[in-house]
Amino acid sequence: MGLPHVLALPFPAQGHVIPFMELCHCLVDHGFKVTFVNTEFNHKRLLTALSAESTVEQIALVTVPDGLGPEEDRNDLARLAEAFMKVMPRCLEELIEKSNETEDPMTCMLVDANMGWALEVGCKKGLRPASFWPAAAQVLATLLSIPELISRGVIDADGTQISEHETFQLGSSTSRSSSSATPSKRSKSQPSATIQRFFPSGRCSPASGRAAPACLSWLDEQQPGSVVYVAFGSFTIFDRLQFQEFALGLEATGRPFLWVVRPDLISDSADAYPDGFKERVGERGRVVAWAPQQKVLAHPSxxxxxxxxxxxxxxxxxRNGKLFLCWPYFGDQFLNQSYICDDWKVGLRMTPDESGIVKREQVKSKVEELLSNEEMRARASMLKENAQQNINEGGASLENLKTFMDAFKP
Incomplete structure (x- = not known):
């Protein structure tokens, strides 16, 4: 009998593909073969991103269409989901059918929980199913609790709060952990385990396969614990006024900074930097279109x-013991801000004024407040140590991962 063979299907967005690939590397390390299914659009980005050591024999990268045309906006997630539902189910069936004709047919299926419909395809073809939730476990627990919240009159069908006084206790699945691999239904055929996010040697880091960028050399030249690193992910959009206020706030800190500015970060595509900004900050500030984030956050400067x-x-x-200035944009990012600021106490919130703008004075003052807080720094170091212990041999996350994999094998 060959290796257990997983069909892995992430939601086609960068924030989902990266942790999915990390988990697949862990599966390979423990004796699985993986067929990693990506959309044609994201496949090109993934090939560029993976480092040489990521291309291992037991992970096969295959592509399926996402149903959108070449020029359509893939940041419109609702449109993307509608489109791939029209083409992906049949493509997955064909992949499984072709696999059945090989010496190592697919035996199980790991699906992003946001694409639960795909589990039905796998079950119909006889694959052992499991789903993976790449965000905080609390988000999933809350979503699963919506029917009960409605039935108990805490919220209405539109999600509006009705009762201000009723206490609602979520189930044990709300355990505040770093991440989770969870099924859509709890059963013997769908194993579940809470697993902290793994980062195996940076092999799944976005664009880790590229040559070391100049920003890393620039970081090497800075003093330890001196640099403000700024990155707003794949979807955040700033208008011109807010972008300029933030830039002037960074300048006012007087600290070295590394700022990732995507080509589409600003709603107005024209050059939005304040007049003379780049000349004034000079070598103290480094603005880049992309940075290897895991390596940046691990850097002592x-x-x-x-x-x-x-x-x-x-x-x-x-994981790298950093302090945060939080500026969420949408969705679960606001919950994550609550973890950082209220539960873990390793960060501060940015607060817009009455006009909806975070002013330059606040940027400067929050940086100063954050970096002068020794208690927060100590808590960040403790979280870093705890995270490392959790993924080491004998740690809870690694043991949970082994339990999950044992249950997942046929």
Missing amino acids: VACFVSHCGWNSTMEGV
Whole structure:
């Protein structure tokens, strides 16, 4: 009998593909073969991103269409989901059918929980199913609790809060952990385990396969604990006024900074930097279109992380013991901000004024407040140590991962 063979299907967005690939590397390390299914659009990005050591024999990268035309906007997630539902089910069936004709047919299926419909395809073809939730476990627990919240009158069908006084206790699945691999239904055929995010040697880091960028050499030249690192993920959009206020705030800190500015970060595509900004900051500030985030956050010169609080970024910052300035944009990023600021107490919130703008004075003052807080720094170091212990041999996350894999094998 050959290796257990997993059909892995992430949701086609960068924040989902990266942790999915990390988990697949862990599966390979423990005796699985993986067929990793990506959309044609994201496949090109993944090939560019993976380092040489990522291309291992037991992970086969295959592509399926996403149903959108070449020029359509793949950041419109609702449109993307509608489109791939029309083409992906049949493509997956064909992949499984072709696999059945080989010496190592697919035996199980790992699906992003946001694409639960695909589990039905796998079950119909006889694959052992499991689903993976790449965000905070609390988000999934809350979503699964919506029917009960409605039935108990806590919220209405539109999600509006009705009762301000009723206490609602979520189930044990709300355990505040770093990440989770969870099934859509709890049964013997769908194993479940809470697993902290793994980062195996940076092999799944976005664009880790590229040559070391100049920003890493620039970081080497900075003093330990001095640099403000800024990155807002794949979806955040700033208008011109907010972009300029933030730039002037970074300048006013007087600290070295590394700022990732995507080509589409600004709603107005024209050059939005304040007049003379780049000339004034000179070599003290480095603005780049992309940075190898895991390597940046692991660098000793980085003092804090100005972040949109996506779960990937949150875990990368926590794992490296960094302090946060939180600026969430949408969705679960606001919950992640609550973890950072209220539960873990390793970060501060950015707060817009009455006009909806975070002013330059606040950027400067929050950086100063954050970096002068020794208690927060100590908690960040403790979280870093705890995270490392959790993924080491004997740690809870690694043991949970082994339990999950044993249950997942045929």
